[in-house]
Structure formats: structure tokens, C-alpha cells
Amino acid sequence: MxxxxxxxxxxxxxxxxxxxxxxxxxxxxxxxxxxxxxxxxxxxxxxxxxxxxxxxxxxxxxxxxxxxxxxxxxxxxxxxxxxxxxxxxxxxxxxxxxxxxxxxxxxxxxxxxxxxxxxxxxPTVLPTAHGLLHRAGRLRAGESVLVHGAAGGVGTAVGQLARLAGAGRILGVVSGAAKVEHALRSGYDEVFVGDEFVDGVGRATEGRGIDLALDSVGGETFRRTLAALAPFGRLVSFGNAGGEPPWQVGQTDLYPGRSVAGFSILQLSQSAPAELRALAEETFALVAAGSVExxxxxxxxxxxxxxxxxxxxxxxxxxxxxxxxxxxx
Ligand SMILES: NC(=O)c1ccc[n+]([C@@H]2O[C@H](COP(=O)([O-])OP(=O)(O)OC[C@H]3O[C@@H](n4cnc5c(N)ncnc54)[C@H](OP(=O)(O)O)[C@@H]3O)[C@@H](O)[C@H]2O)c1
Structure with a gap:
């Protein structure tokens, strides 16, 4: 073959x-x-x-x-x-x-x-997006969400799934203006280009910060995203596209009540395949029904x-x- x-x-x-x-x-x-x-x-x-x-x-x-x-x-x-x-x-x-x-x-x-x-x-993108929002991220209706790589495969799915879940403001980050339109069509309320998100999150959340942030870039982007969290906000790390050294978090970085989680669909498929199957079945049905594209x-x-x-x-x-x-x- x-x-x-x-x-x-x-x-x-x-x-x-x-x-x-x-x-x-x-x-x-x-x-x-x-x-x-x-x-x-x-x-x-x-x-x-x-x-x-x-x-x-x-x-x-x-x-x-x-x-x-x-x-x-x-x-x-x-x-x-x-x-x-x-x-x-x-x-x-x-x-x-x-x-x-x-x-x-x-x-x-x-x-x-x-x-x-x-x-x-x-198989990769959809269970990942669902697992990020609802398992690792524990999204509740009305909460704000920030997503890096908003126009990529995972980002396209996350915007739509967050919208279906009744999230509040859904904010995306992309690397170039040409991708903004695609992200806006995928459920995002507002899309920032590169570092614009640092000030943009403050404006969009009236200074409160983000409830749930999903980061696949790592390095400096991870650190800035952590700093943009609301009190009791959660950051889920799921990639290191930027190629910087792995992030580290100290106890005081998490005050007054922030948390950081990780997610890997490939590790989930090996250690808990039944969890992966549940994520896949829930999300494939949404695509078959025309709710997610x-x-x-x-x-x-x-x-x-x-x-x-x-x-x-x-x-x-x-x-x-x-x-x-x-x-x-
Ligand atoms: N942990 C998991 O379970 C899991 C599962 C699937 C994917 N991922 C990760 O999620 C990310 C997106 O995956 P995908 O399948 O959606 O990929 P994709 O459709 O190929 O999109 C890649 C995204 O990464 C961004 N990107 C590319 N090169 C970059 C760089 N050097 N620095 C920062 N960002 C860069 C691009 O966004 P911009 O150009 O707009 O920045 C693009 O939207 C990747 O990092 C991937 O490894 C993790």
C-alpha cells in the first residue's frame, strides 16, 4: 500500500x-x-x-x-x-x-x-474542543471564554460549542486580520489580532477578566492569558505552538483564586478511552444534526x-x- x-x-x-x-x-x-x-x-x-x-x-x-x-x-x-x-x-x-x-x-x-x-x-478537533470547554474547563452558562488560535481546527469548533452552551462573551485570538472573519462566523463575539487581546479582554469584560481561557500557544502568551483571568478564572493549557520552553506556575501566580488545567486528547485516548468515546459520541451527534460545522x-x-x-x-x-x-x- x-x-x-x-x-x-x-x-x-x-x-x-x-x-x-x-x-x-x-x-x-x-x-x-x-x-x-x-x-x-x-x-x-x-x-x-x-x-x-x-x-x-x-x-x-x-x-x-x-x-x-x-x-x-x-x-x-x-x-x-x-x-x-x-x-x-x-x-x-x-x-x-x-x-x-x-x-x-x-x-x-x-x-x-x-x-x-x-x-x-x-476525531481530534471536536472531542478536544468539547473536553476543553466542558470537562477540563467546566464552563457554565453566561461565563466569558477566550480562545487562542480561534480560526484553526480546534478554535473553529470551540467557538460554536461555547455558543451552544450559552457562554457569555466569546473572545478569540488570531495571528492575522484575514482570519478574523472566519472566527466571527464560528461563534466568536469579538476577535483580536495577536497581542491586542491583552487590552481587548479588559475592555470586553469591563475590567473583570476572563472566566475560562484556552491556550494552545504557551510561553509569553500563556503568562499574559493567566494574567487576564477573572477571580476564580480557569486556564486550560492544551498545546505549545509557539515553541517556547514549557510554562511554570508559582503559587502566588494563582492568587486570588485562579486555576490552571491541562488537556490532551491523545493521552485521554490511551488512559481513559471510555471518556474519549463519550466526548466523540456527544459531539459527532451535534455535527450530524447540523448544529456544528x-x-x-x-x-x-x-x-x-x-x-x-x-x-x-x-x-x-x-x-x-x-x-x-x-x-x-
Ligand atoms: N491537547 C490536545 O488534546 C490538542 C488536540 C488538538 C490540537 N491541539 C493543539 O491545538 C492547537 C491548534 O490545533 P489545530 O488542530 O486546531 O491546528 P490548526 O487547525 O492547524 O491550527 C493551528 C493553529 O495554531 C496557531 N499557530 C500556528 N503556528 C503557531 C505558532 N508558531 N505560534 C502560535 N500559534 C501558532 C494558528 O493560529 P494563528 O496563526 O491564528 O495564531 C492556527 O490557528 C495546536 O497547538 C495543537 O497542537 C491540542
């Missing part, structure tokens, strides 16, 4: 289309004939600096949609999944390929009416995976990027 393989870490050009043996599912696992693979920021970090990569060669790709090709021993018993069924899956690696392997625990049957194309946009800003063939990474690195994309791999439904 054809797959994108990384033999050495580096720029997008290290993503090479290669002929590799087809993988066979072991116990509790299954294989999927991939229709589409979602492209994620974490895959750029994996390709460039080896983020979460155990060894080389490495096959990138964290999420796919497609049809079940084969079931390993025990995979059907625990989930009721069957060969030929259309599914979406969150996988550790190997999604940029014609056949992908997945733990049956992190494979999700599609609700009626959900296409494979839309399904590929969901994840626009695809670019769809490229598998052979152009490098171009997809270049596009995300250019910081001009919004919503989700997809690789088209096999037959559509």
Missing part, C-alpha cells in the same frame, strides 16, 4: 510517498481502508522535531475516516464494529496511508447522514501531504485540512 513515511525529521519535504507492507490488526485492533485523513498541527511538530515519535521511520497521521477492512481478535466483541462499516478513528500514527491501524476503543461508528469527508475532520479549507491528494504541511505552516489556513486517500462514500 502507499503511505507517507518520515525517515528523518525536518521540513515538509521529508514527507515521502512510499510503498510499504499493508498492516495487519492484532488483538483489540482493526484496520481501516482510509478515505480521508485529517491534518493536525501536532503532525507538523512530529515531522519537524519528533514530538511524540517513538522511533524512525515514522508514519504520520492522527485521524482518519474510512471503512473497516479487517478486525483483529476481540475487536468486534468490545465494540460491535463490523467489516465494511463507515467509521472515524483517532489513531496514534499512520493515518496518511491507504490502510491504517486503530485500537477498536478509539474507532467511532458514524451517525446516519455523516459523510466520510466530514467524518475525517472530527467544521469547514474544510483545503483538500489535497495523499501525494501532496508536504503541501498540506506547508499551508498550515504559512499560518494562512482556517478550519480543517484534509488528505484524500481512497474512495469516497
Amino acid at each position: 502507499r503511505a507517507i513515511v518520515v525517515e528523518e525529521f525536518g521540513g515538509p519535504e521529508v514527507l515521502k510517498l512510499t510503498e510499504v507492507p499493508e498492516p495487519e490488526p492484532g488483538p483489540g485492533r482493526l484496520s481501516i481502508d482510509v478515505a480521508y485523513a485529517g491534518v493536525n498541527f501536532a503532525e507538523l511538530k512530529a515531522r519537524s522535531v519528533g514530538y511524540r515519535v517513538a522511533s524512525l521511520p515514522y508514519l504520520p497521521g492522527l485521524e482518519v475516516s474510512g471503512r473497516i477492512r479487517a478486525l483483529g481478535p476481540g475487536a468486534a466483541e468490545s465494540t460491535g464494529l463490523r467489516v465494511g462499516q463507515p467509521v472515524a478513528a483517532l489513531i496514534g500514527s499512520g493515518g496518511y496511508a491507504e490502510v491504517a491501524l486503530a485500537d477498536a476503543d478509539t474507532v467511532f461508528a458514524l451517525p446516519a447522514g455523516l459523510s466520510l469527508r466530514i467524518a475525517a475532520t472530527l 467544521l469547514p474544510v479549507s483545503a483538500e489535497l491528494p495523499l501525494s501532496e501531504a508536504a503541501e498540506a504541511h506547508r499551508l498550515i505552516e504559512s499560518r494562512t489556513t482556517t478550519g480543517k485540512l484534509l488528505l484524500r486517500v481512497g474512495d469516497d462514500d
Whole structure:
């Protein structure tokens, strides 16, 4: 089968289309004939600096949609999944390929009416957005929310889910004016460009500060976001896109009553797959019902995976990027 393989870490050009043996599912696992693979920021970090990569060669790709090709021993018993069924899956690696392997625990049957194309946009972003707001962030109706990367995949979902949950002011941060319109269409009341958010939050909350902030950038952005919290405000850290050293928080930074939480969908998928399944089922149903939409800003063939990474690195994309791999439904 054809797959994108990384033999050495580096720029997008290290993503090479290669002929590799087809993988066979072991116990509790299954294989999927991939229709589409979602492209994620974490895959750029994996390709460039080896983020979460155990060894080389490495096959990138964290999420796919497609049809079940084969079931390993025990995979059907625990989930009721069957060969030929259309599914979406969150996988550790190997999604940029014609056949992908997945733990049956992190494979999700599609609700009626959900296409494979839309399904590929969901497994990472949507449970993440829901988990950030409602599990780690414990959002209550009427509270204000601030989100970095508001026009990206996660940001696009968070704006809509926060709106559905009855949040108060929903504020977004993006890196360029060209992304503001996309974020405003995704549920945000107001969108700041870069550091504008520091003063903007004060104005938008009449000096009170933010109840719930979601930070995927880290470093100085994390520190400024922490300082922008309301009394008893919560900050959930879920990425380090800026590449600065990991943040640290001292006790007094949290006075008078702030808290900081973390969230990782990949770690949740390994340590608490039932929690992931609950997040996925709740949110996939919202997409099937038309309450949440994840626009695809670019769809490229598998052979152009490098171009997809270049596009995300250019910081001009919004919503989700997809690789088209096999037959559509
Ligand atoms: N913890 C988790 O479970 C989890 C799950 C999914 C994603 N994430 C993280 O969430 C973030 C967004 O992921 P995504 O899938 O939505 O990605 P995406 O659609 O590719 O968007 C990436 C976002 O990151 C921002 N960005 C890119 N390069 C940056 C840089 N050097 N410094 C600061 N911001 C940068 C961009 O926003 P601007 O250009 O507007 O700043 C863009 O909106 C990433 O950091 C990713 O690792 C975490």
C-alpha cells in the first residue's frame, strides 16, 4: 500500500510517498481502508522535531475516516464494529496511508447522514474542543471564554460549542486580520489580532477578566492569558505552538483564586478511552444534526501531504485540512 513515511525529521519535504507492507490488526485492533485523513498541527511538530515519535521511520497521521477492512481478535466483541462499516478513528500514527491501524476503543461508528469527508475532520478537533470547554474547563452558562488560535481546527469548533452552551462573551485570538472573519462566523463575539487581546479582554469584560481561557500557544502568551483571568478564572493549557520552553506556575501566580488545567486528547485516548468515546459520541451527534460545522479549507491528494504541511505552516489556513486517500462514500 502507499503511505507517507518520515525517515528523518525536518521540513515538509521529508514527507515521502512510499510503498510499504499493508498492516495487519492484532488483538483489540482493526484496520481501516482510509478515505480521508485529517491534518493536525501536532503532525507538523512530529515531522519537524519528533514530538511524540517513538522511533524512525515514522508514519504520520492522527485521524482518519474510512471503512473497516479487517478486525483483529476481540475487536468486534468490545465494540460491535463490523467489516465494511463507515467509521472515524483517532489513531496514534499512520493515518496518511491507504490502510491504517486503530485500537477498536478509539474507532467511532458514524451517525446516519455523516459523510466520510466530514467524518475525517472530527476525531481530534471536536472531542478536544468539547473536553476543553466542558470537562477540563467546566464552563457554565453566561461565563466569558477566550480562545487562542480561534480560526484553526480546534478554535473553529470551540467557538460554536461555547455558543451552544450559552457562554457569555466569546473572545478569540488570531495571528492575522484575514482570519478574523472566519472566527466571527464560528461563534466568536469579538476577535483580536495577536497581542491586542491583552487590552481587548479588559475592555470586553469591563475590567473583570476572563472566566475560562484556552491556550494552545504557551510561553509569553500563556503568562499574559493567566494574567487576564477573572477571580476564580480557569486556564486550560492544551498545546505549545509557539515553541517556547514549557510554562511554570508559582503559587502566588494563582492568587486570588485562579486555576490552571491541562488537556490532551491523545493521552485521554490511551488512559481513559471510555471518556474519549463519550466526548466523540456527544459531539459527532451535534455535527450530524447540523448544529456544528467544521469547514474544510483545503483538500489535497495523499501525494501532496508536504503541501498540506506547508499551508498550515504559512499560518494562512482556517478550519480543517484534509488528505484524500481512497474512495469516497
Ligand atoms: N491537547 C490536545 O488534546 C490538542 C488536540 C488538538 C490540537 N491541539 C493543539 O491545538 C492547537 C491548534 O490545533 P489545530 O488542530 O486546531 O491546528 P490548526 O487547525 O492547524 O491550527 C493551528 C493553529 O495554531 C496557531 N499557530 C500556528 N503556528 C503557531 C505558532 N508558531 N505560534 C502560535 N500559534 C501558532 C494558528 O493560529 P494563528 O496563526 O491564528 O495564531 C492556527 O490557528 C495546536 O497547538 C495543537 O497542537 C491540542
